[in-house]
Amino acid sequence: MYFESRICYQAIPAISGYLKVPSQKFFRTYCSIESIDSSETATVNELEEQELYELVHRAVEDAILGMxxxxxxxxxxxxxxxxxxxxxxxxxxxxxxxxxxxxxxxxxxxxxxxxxxxxxxxxxx
The missing domain is CATH 1.10.287 (Helix Hairpins)
Structure with a gap:
């Protein structure tokens, strides 16, 4: 998955064992993201290991920097x-x-x- 600018990682909830990626409409409404993957949602099983690592790494980095x-x-x-x-x-x-x-x-x-x-x-x- 490719995210172009700062993302609201807090909005990516863990629901029933799945990592639910919010829709493009959500990001445009709340995060002002111009380009995001067009799929509505993706589960952890559908993500490749490297993509999941990058997503979690960016989320943790953003949370630490915010703190x-x-x-x-x-x-x-x-x-x-x-x-x-x-x-x-x-x-x-x-x-x-x-x-x-x-x-x-x-x-x-x-x-x-x-x-x-x-x-x-x-x-x-």
Whole structure:
């Protein structure tokens, strides 16, 4: 199987011992994929060993990269909040207070948006 760009691997569920590959309509609707194999579904038994290995490898790689990226962004958010609190508490002027509050607000937004507690800015418009 050939996938051209980033794929929503989370959408490939294991159902009753089968690896069900979502339809082309699903990928166009939810993943913005332009070219994908035209078959609607395929089972593990129908896939060659190399194709199955590549599919699982890409899915695991995508999941690991997603987890690492989430942890890094949450870490950056915590550092921003901590820095903002420090600047706001120990700043000697109103500019320091405003800069500290801005860092706190941005750090909180970054953390909450990363964890999908609130929608990201691109979803607002």
């Amino acid at each position: 690492v990226g989430t942890l890094l962004l949450v870490g950056v958010a915590v550092v921003l909040v901590w820095t903002g609190v420090t600047i706001a508490l120990y700043g000697t002027s109103i500019v320091g207070l405003v800069a500290g509050i801005a860092a706190i607000v941005f750090g909180l937004y970054l953390g909450f948006a990363t964890l999908e507690i609130i929608p990201s800015v691109r979803e607002w418009f």
